[in-house]
Amino acid sequence: MASDRIFGLVVAVVALAYIAGATQIQTSFLSDPVGPKTFPIMIGTVAALAATFMVLKPDPEPNWPVLRTFGALFFAVVVLVLYAFSLKPMGFIIPTAITAAVLSYQIKPQFAKAALSGVGLSIGLFILFKFALDLGLIGFPKSWTS
Amino acid sequence: MRKNFFKTFAIAATLSMGAPVIATAQAAECIAPANPGGGWDFTCRQIGKIMFDIGAVDKPIQVTNMAGGGGGLAFTNVVAERNEDANLIIAASTATSTRLAQNAYAGMTADQVRFVGAIGIDPGVIVVAADSPFMTLSDLLEAVVADPSSVTFAGGSAVGGFDHMKPLMLLQRAGLTDITTVKYIGLDGGGDAITQTIGGFTQAMTGDMSEIVGFLTSGDVRALAVLTSERVEGFEDIPTAIEQGYDVVAGNWRGLYIPRGVSDETFDLWAGRLQQVADSDEWAEAMAANGLAPFTLVGDDFQAYIDNLIVEIRQMSIEIGVIQ
Amino acid sequence: MDIMSNLALGFSIALSPYTLMLAVAGCFLGTIIGALPGLGPSNGVAILIPITFTLGLDATSALVLMTSVYYGAMYGGRISSILLNIPGDEPALMTTLDGYPMAKAGRAGDALVLSGFASFYGALFATIGLMFLAPLLSRVAYQFGQAEYFALYLLAFCTLGGMASNNQAKSAIAACIGLGIAMIGYDSRGMPRLTGGNLHLFDGIDFLVAIVGLFAIAEVFFFIESHGKKSSIGVKLDKVRIPWKDIYATRWTMFRSSVVGFIAGILPGAGASLGSFLAYMSEKSIAGKDGGFGKGAIKGVAAPEAGNNAAAGGALVPMLTLGVPGSGTTAVLLALLMTLNITPGPTLFTDRPEVVWGLIASLLIANFVLLLMNVPMVKIFVKVLMVPPWILLPGVTMVSFVGIYSLSGSYFDLLLMVGFGVLGYVLRKLDIPTVPVILGILLGGHMEDALRNAMVISGGDFMYLFSSPIAIGLWIAAIVGFVAPMFLRRFLKKPQAVTD
Numbered sequence: 011m012a013s014d015r016i017f018g019l020v021v022a023v024v025a026l027a028y029i030a031g032a033t034q035i036q037t038s039f040l041s042d043p044v045g046p047k048t049f050p051i052m053i054g055t056v057a058a059l060a061a062t063f064m065v066l067k068p069d070p071e072p073n074w075p076v077l078r079t080f081g082a083l084f085f086a087v088v089v090l091v092l093y094a095f096s097l098k099p100m101g102f103i104i105p106t107a108i109t110a111a112v113l114s115y116q117i118k119p120q121f122a123k124a125a126l127s128g129v130g131l132s133i134g135l136f137i138l139f140k141f142a143l144d145l146g147l148i149g150f151p152k153s154w155t156s
Numbered sequence: 157m158r159k160n161f162f163k164t165f166a167i168a169a170t171l172s173m174g175a176p177v178i179a180t181a182q183a184a185e186c187i188a189p190a191n192p193g194g195g196w197d198f199t200c201r202q203i204g205k206i207m208f209d210i211g212a213v214d215k216p217i218q219v220t221n222m223a224g225g226g227g228g229l230a231f232t233n234v235v236a237e238r239n240e241d242a243n244l245i246i247a248a249s250t251a252t253s254t255r256l257a258q259n260a261y262a263g264m265t266a267d268q269v270r271f272v273g274a275i276g277i278d279p280g281v282i283v284v285a286a287d288s289p290f291m292t293l294s295d296l297l298e299a300v301v302a303d304p305s306s307v308t309f310a311g312g313s314a315v316g317g318f319d320h321m322k323p324l325m326l327l328q329r330a331g332l333t334d335i336t337t338v339k340y341i342g343l344d345g346g347g348d349a350i351t352q353t354i355g356g357f358t359q360a361m362t363g364d365m366s367e368i369v370g371f372l373t374s375g376d377v378r379a380l381a382v383l384t385s386e387r388v389e390g391f392e393d394i395p396t397a398i399e400q401g402y403d404v405v406a407g408n409w410r411g412l413y414i415p416r417g418v419s420d421e422t423f424d425l426w427a428g429r430l431q432q433v434a435d436s437d438e439w440a441e442a443m444a445a446n447g448l449a450p451f452t453l454v455g456d457d458f459q460a461y462i463d464n465l466i467v468e469i470r471q472m473s474i475e476i477g478v479i480q
Numbered sequence: 481m482d483i484m485s486n487l488a489l490g491f492s493i494a495l496s497p498y499t500l501m502l503a504v505a506g507c508f509l510g511t512i513i514g515a516l517p518g519l520g521p522s523n524g525v526a527i528l529i530p531i532t533f534t535l536g537l538d539a540t541s542a543l544v545l546m547t548s549v550y551y552g553a554m555y556g557g558r559i560s561s562i563l564l565n566i567p568g569d570e571p572a573l574m575t576t577l578d579g580y581p582m583a584k585a586g587r588a589g590d591a592l593v594l595s596g597f598a599s600f601y602g603a604l605f606a607t608i609g610l611m612f613l614a615p616l617l618s619r620v621a622y623q624f625g626q627a628e629y630f631a632l633y634l635l636a637f638c639t640l641g642g643m644a645s646n647n648q649a650k651s652a653i654a655a656c657i658g659l660g661i662a663m664i665g666y667d668s669r670g671m672p673r674l675t676g677g678n679l680h681l682f683d684g685i686d687f688l689v690a691i692v693g694l695f696a697i698a699e700v701f702f703f704i705e706s707h708g709k710k711s712s713i714g715v716k717l718d719k720v721r722i723p724w725k726d727i728y729a730t731r732w733t734m735f736r737s738s739v740v741g742f743i744a745g746i747l748p749g750a751g752a753s754l755g756s757f758l759a760y761m762s763e764k765s766i767a768g769k770d771g772g773f774g775k776g777a778i779k780g781v782a783a784p785e786a787g788n789n790a791a792a793g794g795a796l797v798p799m800l801t802l803g804v805p806g807s808g809t810t811a812v813l814l815a816l817l818m819t820l821n822i823t824p825g826p827t828l829f830t831d832r833p834e835v836v837w838g839l840i841a842s843l844l845i846a847n848f849v850l851l852l853m854n855v856p857m858v859k860i861f862v863k864v865l866m867v868p869p870w871i872l873l874p875g876v877t878m879v880s881f882v883g884i885y886s887l888s889g890s891y892f893d894l895l896l897m898v899g900f901g902v903l904g905y906v907l908r909k910l911d912i913p914t915v916p917v918i919l920g921i922l923l924g925g926h927m928e929d930a931l932r933n934a935m936v937i938s939g940g941d942f943m944y945l946f947s948s949p950i951a952i953g954l955w956i957a958a959i960v961g962f963v964a965p966m967f968l969r970r971f972l973k974k975p976q977a978v979t980d
Contacts, residue, residue: 013909013910014910017906017910021653025656028660028674031674032663032673032674035671035673035674036671037671042315042669042932042935042936043932043935043936043939043940044931044932044935044940045932046667046669046671046673048931049663049927049928049931049932050660050663050673050674053656053659053660053663054656054660056652056656057652057653057656057657057660059652060649060650060652060653060656061649061653063649064647064649064650064653067649069646069647069650069910069911072909072910072911074909075705079704079705082704082705083701083704083705083905086700086701086704087898087901087902090697090877090898090901091895091898093881093894094881094891094894094895094898095891097881097885097891097894098891102882106878109874109877109878110874110875110877110878111874113700113704113873113874113877114870114871114873114874115870116704117703117704117707117869117870117873117874118707118868118869118870119707120870123870124870127870127871127874128874130871131871131874131875131878132878135875135878135879135882305939308936308937314668314669315668315669316669339936339937339939340936341626341933341936341937342668342669342929342933343929343933344823344825344926345823347823347825347830348823348825351621351622351624352625352626354622355621355622355623355624355625357625357626357937358937370830371830374830
């Protein structure tokens with residue numbers, strides 16, 4: 011109940027912001043009868059209507075995980091974001107090993123196996139890209155090798 | 157092919173993935189400013205392959221795809237970072253000059269690179285459905301001049317693109333004063349534009365020769381005019397616009413540019429190599445297979461051609477309001 | 481008819497050793513992906529697309545590889561349904577109903593081979609149907625102007641939305657999220673929109689980023705939440721032999737189910753899950769109470785597999801001829817085509833016959849390869865079920881990251897992908913379907929252009945949208961497709977949301 015209402019409300023607000031953003035779109039003076047604003051405004055309107063409906067007639071509450079699992083999910087997202095940023099400066103092997111190990115541990119909390127699968131995946135995939143596929147992937151930070 | 161085959165098998169069998177390819181900078185490089193499969197990619201791969209096959213270069217030319225901004229990403233990259241790279245060529249076409257004329261490359265201008273030459277052209281055409289009441293180009297153009305809302309043109313490029321420009325150039329010669337009243341819709345490629353015209357949803361199609369060949373053979377469409385100075389070999393029954401009294405020559409040329417900062421010797425070297433490709437049998441075959449007509453313009457002549465083209469497209473774009 | 485000469489052209493392409501090898505590799509990989517619980521055809525194809533792209537495969541090869549994966553996954557889905565009572569993917573859901581009881585009764589091998597043959601039957605039927613029907617549909621295209629296309633896109637959203645969720649408002653929101661994302665970046669007339677001045681957004685959001693995020697990364701979050709459900713094979717796999725008697729006994733079941741599945745597949749938005757559902761339900765009612773359905777009936781194994789594989793083939797018809805995907809997986813395949821600069825649609829058959837007929841020929845080949853692979857090698861595929869999720873899912877994540885990273889080399893796309901993963905998790909938790917999101921991102925630009933072009937032609941007269949019988953028919957079908965499931969649901973108890 012509450013989840014649907016909250017989500018509906020968020021969508022409604024975003025939809026209104028979207029419509030507001032769409033009205034700011036510049037029109038070139040070579041304009042067609044419809045123009046660049048109309049369709050985005052239509053989408054925003056439909057979304058806002060559907061969201062209102064969701065707020066008024068919500069479905070039963072889904073099975074949300076316990077708070078601790080939410081923490082784990084949030085942590086996973088943070089790790090993935092850090093991974094995205096580290097791929098270029100840090101090379102492939104180390105960030106991949108750490109990220110894969112963390113995810114593995116989160117799916118099944120067994121320290122040794124997780125570490126092993128992280129290292130294994132990282133090195134295995136690296137060998138595959140680098141040698142079997144002949145693709146120029148950087149293994150370690152550039153400062154280490156030069 | 158063989159190498160690719162093993163690569164693919166290895167990949168498929170082990171659920172693995174790709175990675176950014178880092179090109180080695182020894183051999184010359186050709187940048188195709190689009191994804192694999194399009195016209196620019198074709199230009200790079202064909203010209204690169206033929207240059208190596210006929211011995212104009214001693215190492216195979218590496219092709220890099222740099223898609224983004226309709227070629228703008230590659231253009232900016234060349235100007236900003238590789239201005240003196242003598243080992244670099246970039247595929248170009250009419251779309252390059254159109255976008256430069258319309259200032260679509262974030263303020264970049266045509267004089268920031270050097271245009272080496274064009275070695276083939278896909279001639280512009282104006283087509284109507286087989287059962288259309290318009291029998292000649294004049295019929296069509298006069299109908300538009302009399303009532304612009306009676307005819308919609310369909311083309312494979314966006315509004316303001318080169319397919320849009322072709323009927324506008326013709327209509328200007330036909331005496332239409334307000335060309336903004338001309339109705340044009342841009343679709344996903346010439347095939348879609350022809351389908352709409354055969355279906356009777358639009359009254360005429362503007363495109364390139366290579367796009368209409370199949371439909372001409374099947375008899376679904378009639379070509380009212382080809383926009384070349386002389387009739388095209390193999391399609392002698394299609395009259396040119398010029399012989400019908402409208403002085404317009406427009407086609408989608410395929411060629412190359414190189415960075416501005418290279419020496420005149422380098423420019424001449426690439427111009428010479430391109431000329432060799434233009435004269436080769438391999439290129440003649442490649443053109444025939446892809447519906448291109450011969451159009452060789454290399455070196456300083458080509459630069460002059462580009463400059464004129466850009467001035468004309470810019471004026472027209474200002475008139476219809478694509479740019480200010 | 482020139483179908484034969486076209487087919488000859490197709491085989492001349494598909495029978496090259498290289499393409500053949502791709503088909504074998506794709507079938508093998510696809511079966512594994514389909515068999516793994518949690519990974520279905522949509523996920524499999526989504527993760528692999530960036531890779532075909534970086535490999536620089538030409539259009540035909542890439543298409544052959546991915547459709548082999550697609551068909552393979554459709555075959556593979558039944559394996560875990562039968563052995564684990566967990567559907568490998570959504571369309572294999574119905575197969576658990578009789579497949580698992582049959583396996584528990586000691587006939588696991590027979591169930592696997594019989595369902596493999598049913599899959600073959602359904603897929604072959606659909607491929608032949610595609611061969612005859614697709615060229616006809618492409619002639620119909622001359623009747624489709626901009627107004628008709630606009631109505632057609634609307635129909636795709638309405639029927640997919642109607643089928644995909646139990647709540648129409650949620651489907652509409654999903655579609656709007658996708659359409660809204662599609663508007664970001666330059667429009668077709670060169671005006672930048674809704675970018676917030678962010679340079680990364682001027683070219684729009686790459687649909688591959690969205691697809692991989694919504695399908696693959698979201699899946700990882702679900703596994704973290706559930707800590708990788710225990711999966712162990714509860715039934716014994718006895719000797720594998722060919723149960724000729726059962727195959728003969730179910731011959732009409734397979735035929736009827738193939739017809740039902742194929743038709744369900746052609747309808748835009750219905751897809752393979754509906755195909756298997758309808759096939760199972762109609763066979764069940766034909767057999768009556770004494771049919772033993774639900775207790776390990778052989779017809780209950782054959783019907784859904786023939787149905788879902790026929791639907792998978794049928795879904796290719798609207799995707800290729802009209803550019804409107806009939807299911808989640810074909811939406812992903814449509815994304816692949818667009819990346820390869822191929823615009824599906826009526827002109828595909830005249831412009832790129834080598835792509836279409838090469839594809840059809842390789843589908844035929846893939847079918848035979850899959851049949852041959854699935855009888856003797858079924859034990860190997862069963863072994864794959866042992867790969868624990870704590871290795872599999874991190875692997876999937878890494879593949880997704882490098883695949884997307886290799887497209888643009890930008891961390892921005894990776895962040896977007898993670899964002900789409902979170903979005904996918906939340907949407908699925910709230911029972912909001914993700915497939916309309918993908919459809920919106922894919923079709924948004926086209927839909928808007930159809931509307932704008934129609935208005936250019938008509939000079940701004942909105943009545944032009946309803947000016948032809950075809951357009952009016954499509955509008956009515958769209959409204960019915962959206963509204964009807966609401967009423968149907970009161971009479972029919974649906975087993976589960978259909979999202980394949």
